[in-house]
Amino acid sequence: MAEQGDERTLKWWGWGYDDQQPDRAGLEAVAKGVHERLGFEPSGVVEAVNLEDLDLPPSRLTPTPTLSDLFSDSPRDRASHAVGRAYRDIVRTIRGDLPNPPDLVARPGSPEEVDAVLGWCEDSNAAVIPFGGGTSVVGGVEARLPEDSDHAGVVSLDLKRLDRVLEVDPVSLAARIEGGATGPGLEGQLREHGLTLRHYPQSFEFSTLGGWIATRAGGHFATGETHIDDLVESARMIAPSGEWKSRRLPGSGAGPSPDRLVIGSEGTLGVIVDAWMRVRERPRWRANCSVLFEDFFDGAAAVRALAQSGLQPANCRLLDATEAEINGVSADGSSVLVIGFESARVPVVERLDQAVEIARDCGGSPGSIESRDAEDRAEGRPGEASASVDWRNAFLAAPYLRDALICSGVLTETFETAITWDRFDEFTRSVLEEARRVTAELSDTPVEGPGSPSVSCRITHAYSDGAAPYFTVLAPSRPGAEVAQWDEIKRAVSEVLDSAGATITHHHAVGRDHREWYDRQRPQPFADALIAAKRALDPHGLMNPGVLVDPGGH
């Protein structure tokens, strides 16, 4: 069997690389900074257990000799594939609490090897959990199997070797990309052709195309075609029952879309090995502006007006005052709306002007407009460093910071949803209120004022008929009881989401952590149809058991 090496060693328990984690003195400095900036006192520094000290249960599976090069049972591999990257995953892992590691990690290097691994798993009655970047925040890759599962063991099927851009069609602006390609990996290969997918979930650095498709990831653009759903031209999936390969079509009206059943299937129907994706020329023209609002909901009204204007700004993200301050883009108590346009073909400053005018009509105070083409030639207006750049850097750094916060004794987690505009204001207020109330209660802090938790909101994606609000909670953790603490907060806010008729997730997927509310949300006949479809594609119920549906009979 073969353990996979990296030039630079990835953390086995958290975000990024081993050399990016602060030492104890650094963590104590983080805790001090949290107290100064957020006002509450973290519960104390915890450092991750050493990998060598992990006490993993023995592997229950032994691969067949002809395939053994594809498998690993090393502690590092099993531990690093045991959970995703939710707060509840990190806090368990740093304490060495990993009750459900996979028995084996498989790393097939081709669709044929994927098929061979699935065949061996079927013969061995092993459950299979497809694994991309392992960045799930909803328990999507953890082998918490249903109670009635009778699987002999679990294989984490890691797609990282399927990381290539296989074909590029520069005429149609499309590329066939393997399911295990990470964000930087595929963008690097596309850049050689002057192209880009421009899909930037927060997990971009480590998550994979197959994972994005399987989980309906939300992307770069705040409006318009931004969910990965819209970028899939065709998909190829290896199901236990055989290969699923759709035609490359720009559009079709021939029956229900096959691709739309693959998209969001979360590893329950098969393994996404490659897909033709709609790509773009690299943007040449860009124009951005930040608009300040005294009231977050005036900002939300501006987002609505912009989403309904047909202007389709590439960026249209609203941070409330707390988020703006934490992310360093404003500190005067204003909410900040970042509006941006980009184009490979035509200047966009006129559209930005129209958008800014709409935001001004909603009570916003625009900053200066930054407009440039790729060579940084100004379009006649002085450019300057804008809040949008600060925001983007903070966005990508956040998962790194989170590890440090967790190890400093901070509960730090997010949740997100989507709802129609008619319900947006009242709903968002009630979510914030309930999240603040329950977090304070479970963290032994005041609800408001000095020492209270930080509960904040931003709008990440906007539609003509509604928006996706995204919430961040920061509070003192309860050492040793972090999971129960977070799970209770999560349960309380999920009940608010469900009772308001919002979705349990806009772009974080269902996994195992959202199942209860997902089951309430979907139409029951659709659940019946999905179970029937799963039985047809995965008759032995190998694929990611416990996620989305319980087909029974296994």
Place this chain on the structure above:
Amino acid sequence: MAEQGDERTLKWWGWGYDDQQPDRAGLEAVAKGVHERLGFEPSGVVEAVNLEDLDLPPSRLTPTPTLSDLFSDSPRDRASHAVGRAYRDIVRTIRGDLPNPPDLVARPGSPEEVDAVLGWCEDSNAAVIPFGGGTSVVGGVEARLPEDSDHAGVVSLDLKRLDRVLEVDPVSLAARIEGGATGPGLEGQLREHGLTLRHYPQSFEFSTLGGWIATRAGGHFATGETHIDDLVESARMIAPSGEWKSRRLPGSGAGPSPDRLVIGSEGTLGVIVDAWMRVRERPRWRANCSVLFEDFFDGAAAVRALAQSGLQPANCRLLDATEAEINGVSADGSSVLVIGFESARVPVVERLDQAVEIARDCGGSPGSIESRDAEDRAEGRPGEASASVDWRNAFLAAPYLRDALICSGVLTETFETAITWDRFDEFTRSVLEEARRVTAELSDTPVEGPGSPSVSCRITHAYSDGAAPYFTVLAPSRPGAEVAQWDEIKRAVSEVLDSAGATITHHHAVGRDHREWYDRQRPQPFADALIAAKRALDPHGLMNPGVLVDPGGH
């Protein structure tokens, strides 16, 4: 039982109303005009048989007395629900060749009555064909059941009584609309709120929202969100197994989209009774321009550049020289690209300028720009009647004209598809060539020159990665053998579509006429999944048997 009356009587056999059909002298004038304008000689005037002379097989079903007010077995109702509005439907019907009329026509007036009708059909082992406007051009509403069908009869379930806009949400720009609402019906109700769906398939006047959703209709906008798929916020369907109702969500990442399984289901899974649809404010700003191209494929390159520009023109339709001449928008042998922008919120003339510049770069010769707001105040440029208006009028008049052409002895039919840009030019040339060759052969005309068939192409919808070409065939019909003549042409071109990897339909649906090629096109595991889903929702196989899948066992 109750026959439904209309203030003005709809044709039982064709498009529109009884009083819109030319008499024999009028048809002879049409035939003469065809000869003069298209060059070939129609095969002679045929007039539709009288309704009273139809020899329909007796109805095999008798409704239960408690529901009998919902059913009709009148000859007019049965005959007008026997087929759709394809060429092959019209030519059979005018000769009285209707071997498969439904035994009963049901007109439920509420979802509860839909459920009651389905329940009675299940008890009676009657197949159910959901019927909106009856404008299917693919055999979607004709009771040609599979050979192994053991149904006791067929009920055509007409949704026309479910024709209301039930709720309007002006904040989210959404409206809940019943499945049987026609284009003019729902637009009239939305207009009272200053709103519009702006979905204009060619069948707009008679087709219905439920039909559009069931068949993935293509809409008004040439680029961007135009398929009805993108406009559905949530859907409610009565399946034999129960009610399917999705949440109103602007976006979601919770598992595969339930709505996307309803969309395109073509009546095989249930009856779409209502849906929350994304609507718009009525456009205030408009700007249009026609651009002439000597070469159709230069025009196609302009469409590609525009679709890839991110400008998202509302209109971006390219007519080849023949289409331009037939539709009266150009007669000098040029292809005509109609570019249009519209907005309820902001002026659009700058975007039109950018688009026209792109078209010019591709070799086009722009006409004058027409730009105006709703009050017809010019935006600083002189407005004038444009080709776009002529084109739109011709577009909506075409189905009326078609009836007259058919009765004058003209084979007149269309087919359409979608393909990626890299294959577009060669593919379109080969489709045109094969369609011309086989049509000439089967119509006993020369392939080229005087007396040859008219075979033409336009691009109706454009995507960044491809386009939807739409083809029209006009030729002398073979009296009494029209169906075989068209079916052979259709088969020949469908083989070209299939072998090129195009879709068998971009927006006309699968129905019964496209099944053979649809079965080849879709991934086999998806067919297995769809069959399994159908069995879960429609365990007795009542719903539209023969369409999309054959679940077997009935």
